[in-house]
Amino acid sequence: MELSLSPSSIRIADISPHRGTFSRYGRFPINHTSITFSHFSLKCSKNYSLPGWYSLRSCSTTGPQRHHRPLTVSASSQLGAAGSDPVLNKVYEFKDAVWRFLRPHTIRGTALGSTSLVARALMENPNLIRWSLLFKAFSGLLALLCGNGYIVGINQIYDIGIDKVNKPYLPIAAGDLSVQSAWFLVSLFAVTGLLTVGINFGPFITSLYCLGLFLGTIYSVPPFRMKRFPVVAFLIIATVRGFLLNFGVYYATRAALGLTFEWSFPVAFITSFVTLFALVIAITKDLPDVEGDRKFQISTLATKLGVRNISFLGSGLLLLNYVGALLAAIFMPQAFRRNLMIPAHTVLALSLIFQAWLLEKSNYTQEAISGFYRFIWNLFYAEYIMFPFL
Structure with missing residues (x-):
């Protein structure tokens, strides 16, 4: 330009x-x-x-x-x-392309989720906190970010044509990052993540990590390309971002503290809450992409049922999540802080209803759909931010 x-x-x-x-x-x-x-x-x-x-x-x-x-x-x-300074400019351009390649909103979700679960485990066992755990915590975060980068990167490599219609700002689709460079990055992410987990966290967590990479691969890569099948695609996203992330991080943290794994009510709550939330993200992520999905004959619920119906479905599932949070606080006061959990989730639920109303009022313009999807991610971040204090 x-x-x-x-x-x-x-x-x-x-x-x-x-x-x-x-x-x-x-x-x-x-x-x-x-x-x-x-x-x-x-x-x-x-x-x-x-x-x-x-x-x-x-x-x-x-x-x-x-x-x-x-x-x-x-x-x-x-x-x-x-x-x-053309060399410096090229460095800036490559750095910018790599950052967009990593899909920052997914990085924020992964970083917030892992930090929140580690903080919760430490708050439950403050007498076991040691400075030596700091290196292991950072190595775990690095491995998670590498896994995140691999999964979103491999998806972009195989979605170039679709992204040129739906997301022309992504670096491969925009021509800011070559396919060869993208392959180098995803390979680097996968190897770095696997080595980091294998060295620091033992065989069980390594097997969970490999399962996450495998599910992320078959989601995007032919001949599997499970993203073509809406129900399977939703289950993969919910499993990786919901169950595997929460269970794996909490398990690894307790192991690092020298404790055996056991479910607590708050951890069971956040795992189920985020798993359903990840399902909603999987459903609504297709809302801004309907045009490209129809052009490339990608079957999604948004192309089949329409944007309006999917936005109602996603909002309804999230409201069920918030109702569940309120019921958990009411019937298990020994496990949760009512004075925070009830008003916080009430405000978030009302905010969701308001955003759904704004989307309906806008007649589902592309700008409004994108804003609604971003708001859902903000709700996702908010839950993890609150979790250590619930």
Whole structure:
């Protein structure tokens, strides 16, 4: 992409499509009330049609083109020296591509989930905390992030055509990361994760880790490609992100503390809660992708039942989750802190209802669907943040 302003000019090598912004190396606002120019032209080699983007062609010679919403453009952090160091720029571009390749919202979920479960186990056994456990905790987090990177990466490698329609901002689909580089990264993630787990956590946790990688592989890779079958795909996602993550992390933490595994009511609660939540994520993740899934004949519940029905289904399942949390707090006061668990889950449930109402009111526009899906992930994060204190 090249952005030029005359008589002065600014060059931007490329863009990364995040909703409503152009982001790459840093952000600087272009305020139409404070700049004047005689000509504005935008040349872009890529066609993005994401909600919230501006399509700029030209403007009046008497002043700047005005918009009802602010426009934020991102370029190099040293704007005046953009392009002066091509090696450094390539490093920045590769780093940005790798970060998008890792799908940051999934990284946040994995990191929050593992940290929350470790914190809970430590709070239950504060007398067993030792500084020597810190290295093992970080090695476990590294292994989980590597497994996460492998699973989301292998999916992108085999979904390039679909992503060019549904998610053109992903690095392979956008041409910012080669397939060869992607293969190198997923191989590195898999090997690093397996070695880290095998060295630090023993055969049982290593077997659970291998099961997670296997399920993530058959989800995306032909000839299995289980994502073609909605029910199987949902079960795989719920198993990996729900049961395996929660059970495995808690088991490994207790083992590191020298304790045998045993279920506690709070851990059983978060495992079942997040497993159902992961199922909802698996269902609703297809909502923004209906166009591409139909084009490539990918069968999902969203393509079969429609966006409206799936959004109601996902919201209903989440509300069941919150009702279950309220009942657990009411009938097991010895296991949970009622004064936090009841009001917190009530607020989250009401927020979900409000977001579902906003989606209905918007008539299910692409922008509203994407916002609804992001909100579901925020609810997911919120549950893990609260869990150590419930």
